Amino acid sequence: MEAAAASPSALRRTRRLADRLGDDGLRLLTGAAAVLALVLIGGIVAEVVGGAWPAVRRFGLPFVWHGTWNPVFGREAYGARNFVVGTLVTSFGAILLSAPLAVAIGLFLSELAPPAIRAPIAAMVEMLAAVPSVVVGLWGILVLGPFMRSAVEPALQGVLGWIPLFGGTPSQSGVLVAIVVLAMMTIPITASVCRELFLGVPRELREAAVGLGATRWEMVRDVVLHSVRGGVVAGVILGLGRAFGEAIAVTQVIGNNLRSAHLSLFATGNTLASQVAASYQGAGSSLEVSSLVYLALILLAITFAANLAAQRIVHRFDVRQRGGR
Amino acid sequence: MSASQPGAAVSLRAAGRSRRRLRANVAAEASAVAAALIAVGFLAVLVGSVLVRGVHAINLNLFLKGPAVFGQSGGGIAPALVGTLMLVSLATAVALPVGVLVALYASEFAPPRVAGQIRLWLDVLNGFPSIVVGVFVFALAVKTKVPLLGIGHHQSVFAGAFALSIIMLPLVSRTTMEVLALVPAGLREASYALGVSRWRTVLGVVLPSARGGIVTGTTLAVARAAGETAPLLFTCAISGLVVSWNPALSTASIPVTIFQYSESPDRQLNAQAWAAAFVLIAFVLATSLVSRILLERSRRKLGVG
Amino acid sequence: MKRKGIALLAVPLAALAVVAGAGASRQSAKDVVITGAGSTFVAPLVSVWTPALGSAFGYTIQYSAVGSGAGIAAISARTVDFGASDAPLTPDQFSACNGCVQIPWALAGTAVDVNLPGLVLPRNTNLRLTGEVIAKIYLGEITRWTDPAIEALNPKATIPDLPITVAHRSDNSGTTYNFTDYLSSVSPAWRSQVGRGIGVSWPVGVGANGNSGVAGIVKNTPGAIGYTDTAYALANGLRFAAIENRAGRFIVPSIRNVLAAGDAVKTVPAGNEMHIVNPPRSNPTAYPISTYTYVILPTKSPKAAELRKMVFWALTQGQQAKYTAKLWFVPIPKVVLVAAEKTLKQVELAT
Secondary structure (H helix, E strand, C coil): CCCCCCCHHHHHHHHHHHHHHHHHHHHHHHHHHHHHHHHHHHHHHHHHHHHHHHHHHHHCHHHHHCCCCECCCCCCECCCHHHHHHHHHHHHHHHHHHHHHHHHHHHHHHHHCCHHHHHHHHHHHHHHCCCCHHHHHHHHHHHHHHHHHHHHHHHHHHHHCCCHHHCCCCCCCCHHHHHHHHHHHHHHHHHHHHHHHHHHCCHHHHHHHHHCCCCHHHHHHHHHHHHCHHHHHHHHHHHHHHHHHCCHHHHHHCCCCCCCCCCCCCCCCCCHHHHHHHHCCCCCCHHHHHHHHHHHHHHHHHHHHHHHHHHHHHHHHCCCCCCCC | CCCCCCCCCCCCCCCCHHHHHHHHHHHHHHHHHHHHHHHHHHHHHHHHHHHHHHHHHCCHHHHHCCCCCCCCCCCCCHHHHHHHHHHHHHHHHHHHHHHHHHHHHHHHHCCHHHHHHHHHHHHHHHHCCHHHHHHHHHHHHHCCCCCCCCCCCCCCHHHHHHHHHHHHHHHHHHHHHHHHHHCCHHHHHHHHHCCCCHHHHHHHHHHHHCHHHHHHHHHHHHHHHHHCCHHHHCCCCCCCCCCCCCCCCCCCCHHHHHHHHHCCCCHHHHHHHHHHHHHHHHHHHHHHHHHHHHHHHHHHHCCCC | CHHHHHHHHHHHHHHHHHHHHHHHCCCCCCCEEEEEEECCCCHHHHHHHHHHHHHHHCEEEEEEECCHHHHHHHHHCCCCCEEEECCCCCHHHHHHHCCEEEEEEEEEEEEEEECCCCCECCCCCCCEECHHHHHHHHHCCCCECCCHHHHHHCCCCECCCCECEEEEECCCCHHHHHHHHHHHHHCHHHHHHCCCCCCCCCCCCEEECHHHHHHHHHHHCCCEEEEEEHHHHHHCCCEECEEECCCCCEECCCHHHHHHHHCCCCCCCCCCCCCCCCCCCCCCCCCCCEEEEEEEEECEECCHHHHHHHHHHHHCHHHCHHHHHHHCCCCCCHHHHHHHHHHHCCCEECC
16 A cells, blocks of 8 residues: 555546556557457458459359359350369268267267276377367378278178169278268367256156156166257357368368269269368469358358357256357 | 055055155156266277377387488477477467566456457457468468568468467466456555556466466467367468478477378378377366366465356 | 376476477578478479478478468468469469469479379370360360260270269369360360369369378379379379360470470560460470469569579579479470569568
């Protein structure tokens, strides 16, 4: 406390002035940071829309479902359909694979595993969420791809070859490899979310069900899963959003095919993100550049939609969710 | 349940519907355990591959030399290590203060509805694909004809760090906001009751008690930024064969190097990619571990969890 | 906690000081850094030039092999000091580049690599292919190696019955331009259906990034076929095919044969754009998929003096066998050299 050299009222005045300046100053500073963050988001959207504008003006909305992508000088034609289809197929395929596994892991870690190994495995799953996508892609090219080509795809073809999805030549780059890679990346996220949700279900509910004679599986199915189904769906959709936007690992393993998707999952494909990553830097004409940014705009839109949907579901089911990645 | 006759033994084995339910239970539990173990096994194989193959390729050359001339052996990833260090440090230097300030505004000064909006838009930013962030920074800072503080107009560590800081910002902010929310109201009220002004309270009382969570959020963000490739592809990917400490120039980085070497047929470059991945994963795992420990500690300090 | 934190920081910082010391010892304060980006085709040669330029002039070359397309874009935006492309600039690209010149500074062949385990050939011969057959393979019309068209060209060889995996570039590439230039000139079907460019709409195949990516697919996939700069085929032990030229001979991309193709240029057109694919039959040993590769310089540059020194060195010293022979690059013929040096004079210091 300062020595009372001046009169008490003068002291009060200077202190109040300093406080007011400090308060306003801090409010201004932090507010400016918040405005900066919001301006940044707006800036990103504006830049993407602006960059895509020449292509938007030239092709309009039909760009989304046109299937030709021809950068040859004199014959240029661009359309997003193959990439949109590729993005949807790989991402939905990935969560088809990863969602049940992630729920299983969540159940395993919250109900079924012996308590001693729960913590280490939970920690391992969380750390796996932090593995960078380029490392998963490296593994995909050098380990998973050859394994898929020599073992998994022939086996699938042997058993399910009559379905066109599994026809075609086994290949170490292709849609199926990309699906597996994306599944590897989304499992940890969704599993962590599921585990926390399951742990959050009140004990009384669980005990009540068991007390009424339910088996453990029935308790899990009818009480635990039922009460957090909104959160689980939201977690799955978050994984979907991550899969939509993954550029690096996908472009390493998918084979970068510009033509329409073949029916076979073994064939090469392409996604919005991977095409932007592969071609943006070297685009030969300004029309190609803005078409690529148009692809990025479509990607932004569907990722935004997925995230928004996940948030809506969380709100609607009023589930406490831990900072979704 | 079997019908009871006076004097007859009662079987305790389930029958009919109960047996079916029990069987379903065993089947469901078994498949859940199997699925979980398969999935965890696959993930373990991924990390295991990196560890095993990466360790094989680690030698002193890797850390001291730059890439070898085409076709020759004995190169290293020294420029990439230095580059990632510069990129992540600069990105943190930007993202940490801005992120904390945004979180402070949302939790201390903003009306609840605005705070909710901020949280929402930060989540939106978090969900932006990182390739889009790369395109944005490229268009803004690399292609622009007006040099931005001397950093514009060519690929540079500054541009790459800017892109990474955009990725880090929502992570730092959200974690900080969560930790600030955990600070007991009583602490703030006590401070005001003693006549301390708002700004002194926030900076001197609230922020220090949230310090652990802030560090946690930052380490998580650092782990994420160290591994991001897409934002760097267009903003900081041109590099030479020697270590460069100049942030106005572009330089190599670990994730971009892994990306470039992963598609190469050269077994040596593949080996260097595994080694770089090993270093990266070790770093990411270490920071994740540290952040979890710190999170536990700060939670305990705040009396939660 | 604070002291522990500082101590923890000290360890990695010390480690990095060692790394920095080791690496930075090569760079002195006088060094000029010249940045470039572009063609992966010429990257091997630039890579062997880099230490030589460092010891000759003290230049540090930072070259990024991101593909010819990205190189053209980068130099057009002046985000690098020079660009490198195997594809000549289109008129649109020239105007977008706003005052650039293209200077041929290297010559090599694009090899057609194959991976055929179990292939048995007569001694000292390569698998024979014609342009028509390659075009059909890349159009997806020929899908197995035992197709009659291929067997007819190689009667004395035993070809394994593998499906053909076609490899191509996923990024915009000058090597693609060269390859599709060749296919367009030998196959009307290719010309009408696909055409030529740094990026095309490939009917079939697997795409990868850079010359090394295509080499990677070929190396790792039995039954694969791909097109790369010859240096990548050599460095990775890939087999390449002997391609039929207009004289009816089956030719490999050796130095002599590529030189024969390069010599097909009698006068260099203004602008330096040269097409030497499918040369006329007056050059009987010419390799049909050869190309000059260009360095793209702005006519006004703050580093004009250094760039001129660098490119002049490349055109003269850099063509010596000690740099080019192992990579199967070919010393530029005199008539092209003269034109290149004349164009180089247009590069001036920006005021």
